[in-house]
Amino acid sequence: MSLAPSVSFEFFPPKSDTMATRLWESVSKLAPVGPDFVSVTYGAGGSTRERTHDTVRRMVEETPLTPAAHLTCVSASREDVLAVAQQYWQDGVRHIVALRGDAADGMGAPFQPHPQGFASSIELVAALRDHGPGAFELSVACYPEPHPDSRGEDSDIAFLRAKQDAGASRAISQFFFEADDFLRFLDRAHKGGVTLPIIPGIMLQPNFAGLKRIANLCGARLPDWLHARYEGSDQDPALRDRITADIAAELCQRLQDAGVSQFHFYTLNRADLTLDTCRLLGVHPHQETAS
Secondary structure (H helix, E strand, O other): OOOOOEEEEEEOOOOOHHHHHHHHHHHHHHHHHOOOOEEEOOOHHHOOHHHHHHHHHHHHHHOOOOEEEEEEOOOOOHHHHHHHHHHHHHOOOOEEEEEOOOOOOOOOOOOOOOOOOOOOHHHHHHHHHHOOOOOOEEEEEEOOOOOOOOOOHHHHHHHHHHHHHHOOOEEEEEEOOOHHHHHHHHHHHHHOOOOOOEEEEEEOOOOHHHHHHHHHHHOOOOOHHHHHHHOOOOOOHHHHHHHHHHHHHHHHHHHHHOOOOEEEEEOOOOHHHHHHHHHHOOOOOHHHHHO
């Protein structure tokens, strides 16, 4: 039997008191799993920057977690972006997920750089590497399937290599559902000179209608078998959760069989679903393994 993998989690900042309660309940439930790190997202156009910052600061101050703050190029000058990074450092954050980011008009809209801003995530990574009081750990995005703005597979790999050369520490992939798609991407990346760790991103979205909407915007493919797995589950949330956990665990197990040992879960702040998926992979909260 293979060893349990290491995991990391993505959260999103709350937009209301109710969502804040759900977020911090999720953090409390998932912290005992001992993730390598947890990331906190921005909204489209950097629309949740202050909430992201407040969430990350509280994680540093009140939890044992190692937070990674998303930072994007959208709707801000270089000076403003680097000022945010400086504040993160002062707050004790040492890990940034450096992204171009979605356009201010939302996913799928054309990206327009700020007139005094960074034109790409490569520029952002290089600036964060060279700026500030210390060396941030820098994660970046990658895409096993073509990004909507992709200019082709070779260009995608060259772009990832450029982010690596600019100072990226690791890459976290967009979600996908076919293990072979990720493994082929991994092989292309290695042949293209990419040596940084590439962590597969695993989506935990049990609302299939919502999943289709997100996938359409980011270019992720939903195979026919995935549609079939969710068929008839629309009115049964518990069944959808079980299906989602099973699909995610099966995908991770296939990747483990190919030598992958790290996974990044897009939790959507759903702790119980995330815990169920982790348990299927042999990853348990510390109090369970100690009992």
